[in-house]
Amino acid sequence: MTDTLSRRSGGRAARRASRAAPLIDSLRPIRPGMSGGQYKPLSDADVMRIHQTALDALEQIGLADAPPSGVEYLTRAGAILGDDGRLRFPRALIEDTVARATKEITLFGRDPRHDMHLTGAKVHFGTAGAAVHMVDVDGRNYRECTVQDLHDAARIADVLDNIHFVQRPMVCRDIYDNFEMDMNTVYACCGGTTKHVGTSFTDPSYVKGALEMLHLIAGGEDKWRARPFVSNSNCFVVPPMKFATEACQVMEACIEGGMPVLLLSAGMAGATAPSTIAGAIVQATAECLAGLVYVNAVKPGHPAIFGTWPFGLDLRTGAMTGGSGEQALLSAGCAQMHKFYGVPGGAVGGITDAKLPDMQAGWEAMCSNVMSGLSGLNMVYEAAGMHASLLGFCHESLILSDDLIGHALRCVRGIEVDDETLGLEQIREVCLGGPGHYLGTGQTLSRMQSDYQYPSLGNRMSPKEWDENGKPDLLTETIARKQEILSERAAARFDPATDAAIRKAFNIHLPA
Incomplete structure (x- = not known):
């Protein structure tokens, strides 16, 4: 009996291990660039x-x-x-x-596996923002961000399947020289991930230095221009309806250097944009249309993302409401405007006003991430890790968002209806002389991986099993996962010769 139980247990363990192994792309239930567009809040x-x-x-x-x-x-x-x-x-x-603007853009990764093709209603989720604080989950407090925190965020994002790009999510508050801060931001992000990176520049003159570093990383200017793996997040307007003079000059320099541009209009509904959802979308659309004219006047056809980012505001207090239902509607409505013009677009999703990764953070992040994905938003920025209405970033929330976005992407995929999925023959087989249930049937086994998204950290144990396993705590498990990721050398690290060349040319604050 003991041998029999052992064999059964070993077989079950082997099957579980097999199911936990990474799936080949053709079997994955979700993947980057799945098409949304099912949800349309605007007629x-x-x-x-x-x-x-x-x-x-x-x-x-x-x-x-x-x-x-x-x-x-x-x-x-x-x-x-x-x-x-x-x-x-x-x-x-x-x-x-609009007629001549680029309608399809590929945002390249340093590793071609992470290239993102922006067209139609293809959806991608990633980080963004300019948080000035790190959320310390253990101490339940906030502290200033460092360049090491930024590098660690990029390293963590690099191994998370459902984080598709890394736009700089925080500011390096430990670097006081703006040029060095911008250069170290590029280094920290690119040295942490081979996914596409987005960043901004404080001064137009700094773009030249960034391009010199990127040419070194790429292996030459020609290779950089063939596959630019960093884009410029550019707040080219100061809402309402004013150009941001220096940011426009940065944009011109980036276009000249072959860097894709995110045209970012970030009005606050009720403060720097109309208080109504429709009015805020109107202003953001108008500002980004002006930006599209600007980019194409500098260089026709240059890759530009239509970045309508209107934010919600709590009109009682003046506080930003990134985690609100209104925010979700703003981003979903903007996605419809992108589709109307046929241009690649991005907006925000996943922001939470909660200060820690708690239930409030979960419901707020899921609401806007699901609605943004279902609306077919090409680039869902700030989708992971952002707390306190963009003032705080949390490594643990970044990891938890991998599960959250996975479920959002499963919603984006939707329901396939065909002869196989309707299952008439399976129903016939089970009910007419069969076992009377679908456990272990051929279709159930064949589709259990391709149809279902399973959480990496989310706990689906029964209360009894949970108790028997020591009552595992989600945040404790997430902290352990963070430590596991950061204990390994970054796969995206530069080769020694390239790293030495970069350090010779720039004052890099991260240790070698």
Whole structure:
């Protein structure tokens, strides 16, 4: 009897180990770039009214404060500079720009396995933000972020299947020189992950240094230009309806250097954007349309992501509400506008106003991540790890978000209806002379991996089993997983010669 039980237990353990092993891509129930678009909070008539109102705003109100170079580019393209210093955009200019703008973009990773093809309603989730604090889960408090924290975040994201890109999620508060901070941000992110990286630059003159570093990492300028694996997150506007002068100059330098650009409009509904959801979407759309004209005036067809990022606001207190239902609607509505124009787009999802990874954080992050994914948003930024309305970043929440986004992606995949999935023959086989249940049937076994998403850390034990296993705690398990990841050498680390060349050219604050 003991031998029999041992053999059964060993067989069960082997089967469990086999099921826990990484799946080949063809069997994975979810993957990067799955198509959403099932959820449409705006009707076709709503979308058209938002579009027409955005055109009215650009033609009648326009944008102020373009740098002299921007004025030259935009007036040459057909914008009109008024006596009040505002640039106005005729409808025909907007329509012509949208018609010729790049409709498909590939954001490259250093490893081609992580390339992201942005088109249609293909969905990708990743980090972003500029948190100034790290969430210390053990001590239940906040401290300032360091370059080591940023590097560790990139290393963690590199091994998480459902984090598809790493846009800088925090600011290196331990580096006081802005040039060194920007260069170390590029180094820390690229040295931690081979996925696509996004970052911003404090000053236009810093772009040259960043490009020099990226050429070293890529193995030459020609290789960088063939596969640019870093994009510029560019807040080119200061809402409402003003260009950000220095950011526009940064954008021009990045375009010249072959770097893709995220056109980021981040108005606060009720403060720097209209308080209504529709009005906030109108303004963000108008501002990004102006940005699209700007990019294509500098270099026609340059890869630019339509980054409508309007944020919600608690009008009682003035606090940002990144974890609200209104935020989820803002991002989903923006995704519909991206589809209307046929351009690759991004917005926010997954932000939580909670201070720690708790139940509030879970419901807030899942709400906007699911709605953004279902709406077909190409790039869901800030989807993982962001707390306190973007003021705090948490490594443990980044890891937990891998499970959360996995379930969101399963919702994006939806329900396949065909002869096999309808299961008539399986029902017939089970009910007419069969065992009367579906456990162990051929279809159940063959589809248990391809149809179902299983959590890595989420606990599905029965209360009895949970008790017998020492009552495992989710955060304790997550901390252990973080320590396991960071105990291993980063797979994305640079080869010694490249690292030495970078350190010779720049003051790198991370230890070799």
